[in-house]
Amino acid sequence: MEVEESGFYNRLLDYKNILFLCHRNADPDAVGSAYTLAQAFGGVVGIVDGCNRVASTLIKTLDIEVIKKPDPYAYDFTVVVDTSTLAQLNGIELTEYAVIDHHSTCALKDGAKFYLQRNVSSTSEIVFDILKYMEAPVMRKSAMTLIAGLITDTGNFKYATHDSFRTLAEIIETSGVEYGEVVDLLASTPQDISMRIALLKAAMRAQVYRIGDWLIVTSTISSFGGTAAGTLTHVGADVSFVGADKDGITRISSRARRNAIEAGVNLGQILEEVSQQFNGTGGGHDGAAGLDVEGGDVQEILKSCVDATTKKLTGKEAR
Numbered sequence: 001m002e003v004e005e006s007g008f009y010n011r012l013l014d015y016k017n018i019l020f021l022c023h024r025n026a027d028p029d030a031v032g033s034a035y036t037l038a039q040a041f042g043g044v045v046g047i048v049d050g051c052n053r054v055a056s057t058l059i060k061t062l063d064i065e066v067i068k069k070p071d072p073y074a075y076d077f078t079v080v081v082d083t084s085t086l087a088q089l090n091g092i093e094l095t096e097y098a099v100i101d102h103h104s105t106c107a108l109k110d111g112a113k114f115y116l117q118r119n120v121s122s123t124s125e126i127v128f129d130i131l132k133y134m135e136a137p138v139m140r141k142s143a144m145t146l147i148a149g150l151i152t153d154t155g156n157f158k159y160a161t162h163d164s165f166r167t168l169a170e171i172i173e174t175s176g177v178e179y180g181e182v183v184d185l186l187a188s189t190p191q192d193i194s195m196r197i198a199l200l201k202a203a204m205r206a207q208v209y210r211i212g213d214w215l216i217v218t219s220t221i222s223s224f225g226g227t228a229a230g231t232l233t234h235v236g237a238d239v240s241f242v243g244a245d246k247d248g249i250t251r252i253s254s255r256a257r258r259n260a261i262e263a264g265v266n267l268g269q270i271l272e273e274v275s276q277q278f279n280g281t282g283g284g285h286d287g288a289a290g291l292d293v294e295g296g297d298v299q300e301i302l303k304s305c306v307d308a309t310t311k312k313l314t315g316k317e318a319r
């Protein structure tokens with residue numbers, strides 16, 4: 001059942017001992033949203049298999065307690081945070097659960113007892129609206145995590161809407177946290193040498209497809225796919241797809257520049273469609289999305305992504 005902020009708040013009050021569960025490779029938006037909800041309603045933050053680097057910095061610096069690989073059966077209720085598919089939870093067995101998410105396609109809501117979904121830039125913004133509805137104060141640590149979630153999920157405000165800026169201003173105003181404090185915290189994330197090597201490999205293996213004045217770039221690396229896709233768009237790709245083949249699962253991460261999005265590229269939709277061709281799952285945002293396919297040939301799937309993007313950009317098939 002779909003609920004509003006008020007319904008979400010009122011229903012959650014019925015439960016004690018709640019697990020606020022983040023997607024795998026949890027990012028600041030997931031961790032910040034889960035932590036803030038756990039502080040407001042009582043409960044714990046669950047991490048299915050680890051966090052990304054920025055989220056790890058956040059957890060360490062702010063001393064946030066998280067439960068790794070939690071068992072939903074040990075809790076009265078689970079709230080799945082910032083997550084749209086079961087694959088993003090590594091197929092964990094859920095008991096009764098609710099969903100709070102901002103992705104435009106959210107398969108998990110079908111099995112949920114209730115869900116709150118808004119097509120906004122970050123889950124952090126939805127969580128802040130719930131706190132506002134509760135008339136609950138936004139504590140300093142919560143505010144820092146929500147701002148971090150908002151900054152990272154909007155790609156440093158590249159994909160921010162006027163609502164994101166308004167929410168940011170409200171969080172700063174009500175919590176007293178300085179914006180610069182959060183920026184400093186995010187900037188303190190150390191650069192990992194294995195990540196730098198992976199990004200350089202992704203650049204070396206890049207295949208460039210030119211369609212008129214558009215550049216679609218594909219590459220493969222075994223980890224840091226999302227970061228690599230972002231790097232490829234920074235150095236010239238309009239749309240990038242980075243594939244990884246790990247433990248029999250093919251995973252594609254993709255990014256698109258604003259001009260490509262404005263020309264009709266919606267990566268969430270493209271990756272959902274391509275994933276279905278290969279019996280996988282996929283989705284995300286206009287400018288950042290991913291897919292997972294069991295088995296499958298990574299080059300073949302990358303080619304399908306390029307073809308689907310070419311169709312959007314030109315209305316024609318790629319040569």
Ligand SMILES: [Mn+2]
Binds near residue numbers: 102
């Ligand atoms: Mn998010």
